[in-house]
Amino acid sequence: MIDLKSLSLQEMTDVLKSMGQPAFRGKQVFTWLHKGARSFEEMTNLPKALRDQLAAECLLTVPKVARKQVSQQDGTMKYLWELSDGNCIESVLMRYHYGNTVCISSQVGCRMGCAFCASTIAGKVRDLTPAEMLDQVLFTQLDSGLEISNIVLMGIGEPLDNLDTVLKFLELVNHPDGMNIGMRHISLSTCGVIPGIRRLAESNLQLTLSVSLHAPDDETRSRIMPVNRAYHVDDLFDACHAYFRRTGRRISFEYAMIDGVNDNDWQADLIAKRLKGMPGHVNLIPLNDVVESPFKPSKRIAAFQRRLESHGLTATVRRSLGGDIDASCGQLRRKAMEEAKKGEMSQ
Ligand code: SAH
Numbered sequence: 001m002i003d004l005k006s007l008s009l010q011e012m013t014d015v016l017k018s019m020g021q022p023a024f025r026g027k028q029v030f031t032w033l034h035k036g037a038r039s040f041e042e043m044t045n046l047p048k049a050l051r052d053q054l055a056a057e058c059l060l061t062v063p064k065v066a067r068k069q070v071s072q073q074d075g076t077m078k079y080l081w082e083l084s085d086g087n088c089i090e091s092v093l094m095r096y097h098y099g100n101t102v103c104i105s106s107q108v109g110c111r112m113g114c115a116f117c118a119s120t121i122a123g124k125v126r127d128l129t130p131a132e133m134l135d136q137v138l139f140t141q142l143d144s145g146l147e148i149s150n151i152v153l154m155g156i157g158e159p160l161d162n163l164d165t166v167l168k169f170l171e172l173v174n175h176p177d178g179m180n181i182g183m184r185h186i187s188l189s190t191c192g193v194i195p196g197i198r199r200l201a202e203s204n205l206q207l208t209l210s211v212s213l214h215a216p217d218d219e220t221r222s223r224i225m226p227v228n229r230a231y232h233v234d235d236l237f238d239a240c241h242a243y244f245r246r247t248g249r250r251i252s253f254e255y256a257m258i259d260g261v262n263d264n265d266w267q268a269d270l271i272a273k274r275l276k277g278m279p280g281h282v283n284l285i286p287l288n289d290v291v292e293s294p295f296k297p298s299k300r301i302a303a304f305q306r307r308l309e310s311h312g313l314t315a316t317v318r319r320s321l322g323g324d325i326d327a328s329c330g331q332l333r334r335k336a337m338e339e340a341k342k343g344e345m346s347q
Pocket of ligand 1: 114116117118153154155156157158159189190191192211212254256285286287288289290
């Protein structure tokens with residue numbers, strides 16, 4: 001089966017040509033798919049015989065809403081999507097004054113093993129396809145009825161561990177005949193996969209790169225983020241500086257504040273030292289309490305922020321949205337998996 005929605009307009013046109021169709025059919029099908037068509041049958045400007053042939057030979061992914069939670073506090077919406085193979089992933093729709101932002105997943109699960117993160121507990125099941133990434137944006141918009149203007153790749157999974165797919169997805173979601181979302185409205189967050197950062201720099205896209213730093217010293221970082229054992233902090237900052245030189249884009253450093261682990265003043269001083277020569281932005285995140293994790297939220301966020309600012313850095317504290325709906329990092333999928341397990345056991 002050909003996964004049409006994962007194809008670029010050119011590739012789609014070639015597939016349709018190989019079926020004996022004129023070139024303009026490619027754009028027709030592309031437009032339908034990027035509007036969120038749920039079947040080939042509804043593509044009424046295609047000949048019936050072609051619709052039947054496409055239905056027989058091509059895959060059309062349509063994720064099902066397995067669960068949906070809406071925050072009473074701030075309107076944040078969390079979707080648990082069931083994919084065609086039964087796997088589930090999450091997306092979160094956040095409503096900011098500058099527009100609606102969807103946070104999407106890049107993999108089913110994650111193999112990076114960060115000690116504080118719920119998404120990685122059961123490991124990685126598989127990579128998502130470009131279509132499955134696009135579907136999250138498309139069907140969140142269709143289901144919510146809210147136009148999406150911004151995307152963050154900060155859901156389940158490590159985008160730079162699935163970079164070919166992510167690059168294809170970016171091309172698709174950015175396409176003028178598709179959702180047409182500008183690169184400057186897209187952020188990608190990585191735990192620090194250096195070869196991926198270097199490849200991304202080469203592709204020179206105007207998206208915003210976020211690096212999940214969480215500690216500026218190897219000892220602490222390797223303890224909470226196994227990826228650091230392969231890619232050390234020195235090398236990570238070399239890659240970040242190179243990224244900035246190549247793209248001219250300011251990097252955002254994510255920093256989840258963990259009590260007694262990464263919230264000491266000397267660590268703020270070390271962040272400042274490492275950022276010298278580059279306009280970095282540090283985003284302090286109140287740690288989300290994950291039941292399975294031994295870490296507790298820091299009580300020193302304001303003091304840490306002041307310390308960073310005393311070095312001339314910009315540091316913000318992330319406003320937490322959707323606190324009443326498990327709205328962060330794999331917690332809903334985790335809960336659904338636990339419940340399914342209990343259900344099986346009681347049968
Ligand atoms: N793999 C990518 C993107 C997914 S995680 C990455 O690591 O950046 C999105 C962000 O949430 C990352 O910065 C991650 O470190 C952070 N995060 C994970 N668990 C968290 C928790 N319990 N509290 C606060 N932030 C968390």
